[in-house]
Amino acid sequence: MNLLVDGGIVVSDKVIFDGAVAVEGNRIVAVGDSSELRKRFQGFERINARGCAVIPGLVNTHTHAAMTIFRGYAEDLPLFDWLNKRIWPAESTLTPKDIEVGAQLAAYESLLFGATTLNSMYFYSEDGSELHAFEKAGIRATVGHGFFEKTVESGLKITEEMARKWHGRDNGRLRVSVCPHAPYSTGPVSYKMAFELQKKLNSLYGERGKIILHTHVAESREEASVVKEAFNVDVSGGVVVYLSRLGVLSRDLVMAHTIHLTEEDVRVMKAFDVKPSLNPVSNLKLGMGVADIIKLIKDGLTVSLGTDGPASNNTLDMFETMKIVTLLVKGLHGDPTLLPSREAFKLATEYGAKALGYDDLGAIRPGYLADIVLLDLKVPHARPVHDIFAHLIYSARASDVRTVIVNGKIVVEDRKIVGVDMESFLEEVERVKESLVSRIRVS
Ligand SMILES: [Zn+2]
Secondary structure (H helix, E strand, C coil), X not given: CEEEEEEEEEECCCEEEEEEEEEECCEEEEEEEHHHHHHHXXXXXXXXXXXXXXXXXXXXXXXXXXXXXXXXXXXXXXXXXXXXXXXXXXXXXXCHHHHHHHHHHHHHHHHHCCEEEEEEEECCCCCCCHHHHHHHHCCEEEEEEEECHHHHHHHHHHHHHHHHHHCCHHHHCEEEEEEECCCCCCCHHHHHHHHHHHHHHHHXXXXXXXXXXXXXXXXXXCHHHHHHHHHCCCCCCCHHHHHHHHCCCCCCEEEEECCCCCHHHHHHHHHHCCEEEECHHHHHXXXXXXCCHHHHHHCCCCCEECCCCCCCCCCCCHHHHHHHHHHHHHHHHCCXXXXXXXXXXXXXXXXXXXXXXXXXCCCCCCCCECCEEEEECCCHHHCCCCCHHHHHHHHCCHHHEEEEEECCEEEEECCEECCCCHHHHHHHHHHHHHHHHXXXXXX
């Protein structure tokens, strides 16, 4: 289908008032003034963007989408208690159906909040998974099967199967990643095996899109000592330095969190062009600390943003994440000139897309993939419009999202997911929760 989004404030490389975006198939073919594009693209289905900002879809570079099902389930606990006492025992009772419904809920929440791409790590099964959910929901996603030291063999096998079956599906909308969980839960040999698999999968299926490695790194203060104790390895220099000694770093590696880094860690991340994904809301909620985002940006790293799983956030709201990360930077450094809105917006769009291995996503540009969000500006908190980027970071609300296009298809219209009876779906979510809770009680 060919679309002409016209009459809005188009946030492209420049801001175009009364601008338009033409979409052919799954790509943007032209960006410009409404009057000109209306003449050039007659016959395209028109989407009226009057009174809206037209922005690239937001890219969430770290989450565990299916964990919506645990939203509010494990609260006010330190990370290792949160994982060991609440999350991991509960996860052991999950069925593929639970995971699929949880991920579907996450996809709907994300799309309604203007996030069109998710990078998610969870558990895959042929009988139901995040991929099954995302295929239905119409969101763009990179999905990996998280594995640990005890599950590395099956994890690698499952990942290979996922890649064969799903990587590049639906016109490139779905991609697969390799996901060793974290250096404290997954040993050195397993990381090397994961890296080898990544290379193999890229040589087999790379023409359908990059296969990235996605892992957690340096989330807690104790991480280096926990890694050392668990695997009897040399962590001198820092956890990233340890991973670099294993030879697993590359530009196609997304590291979630990267809070507790040494100078040497940052240096090797820069040398390999590793992509840090910062998750400020989850990090604050679990008391993990705050990543030194300005240092990472100034050192030239491609920094992007994630929400982390909805059990530790507890939303998938990337607007909130953009605002909080910006406030943290300014507040902690006592310097309001740091991280201007225009730059902060890039973390959640263009840089996020780069982190996931795309060079044609995350901006409204001719030739780019058509992931486009229309944000309502006909609301009191958006007016007057002096500075559209300041609005996007500080005063826009995720619930202002009116229309969403992913890969050239309209998936949200008038604040509703197209073709979904939300009321009955939310009832299904409650049934899944009830059944899950009764199984957790028994186990
Ligand atoms: Zn995580």
